[in-house]
Amino acid sequence: MLRDRTRHYVICTTATLLVIGLTLFPVSIVRAKGGQGGAASSATFRTKCAMCHGQDGAGSDVGKSMNVPDLRSQAVQKLPDAELAQVISNGKAGMPPFKSSLSEDQIHGLVTYIRSLAAKK
Numbered sequence: 001m002l003r004d005r006t007r008h009y010v011i012c013t014t015a016t017l018l019v020i021g022l023t024l025f026p027v028s029i030v031r032a033k034g035g036q037g038g039a040a041s042s043a044t045f046r047t048k049c050a051m052c053h054g055q056d057g058a059g060s061d062v063g064k065s066m067n068v069p070d071l072r073s074q075a076v077q078k079l080p081d082a083e084l085a086q087v088i089s090n091g092k093a094g095m096p097p098f099k100s101s102l103s104e105d106q107i108h109g110l111v112t113y114i115r116s117l118a119a120k121k
């Protein structure tokens with residue numbers, strides 16, 4: 001009787017842990033695929049993009065002399081994520097390409113960062 005209960009307890013605990021593990025595991029994969037976290041993307045933006053676009057996306061003096069668009073503007077925000085990622089990867093007119101210096105994850109993180117700029121305006 002007692003042994004049966006113990007076995008039941010062990011099986012229940014194992015099953016519960018298994019369910020928790022199976023739930024958390026895919027969640028962590030999805031998180032990792034969602035691109036870099038906000039802090040990392042903000043740092044990447046500061047080192048790679050802010051010299052032209054300004055940390056807030058409005059455009060630095062250098063950027064303005066090159067006619068960078070305000071990244072918070074409708075003109076930029078209305079573009080789909082794929083288009084923004086494409087411009088960051090391959091460049092466009094005065095905008096240099098970044099596909100050799102940034103990973104896909106970093107580029108996706110930057111797209112998310114650009115979206116967050118619009119919300120702050």
Ligand code: HEC
Binds near residue numbers: 063066098
């Ligand atoms: C050397 C200056 C420079 C740097 C560095 C730079 N950009 Fe740009 N960016 C530009 C210019 C110039 C344009 C305008 C291109 C055009 O004529 O449409 C632009 C345009 C853009 C656009 C708008 C594209 C569109 O189709 O309207 C996005 C988004 C963008 N840049 C993101 C970034 C990100 C993210 C980084 C950092 C990884 C970055 N830029 C780094 C100069 C720069």
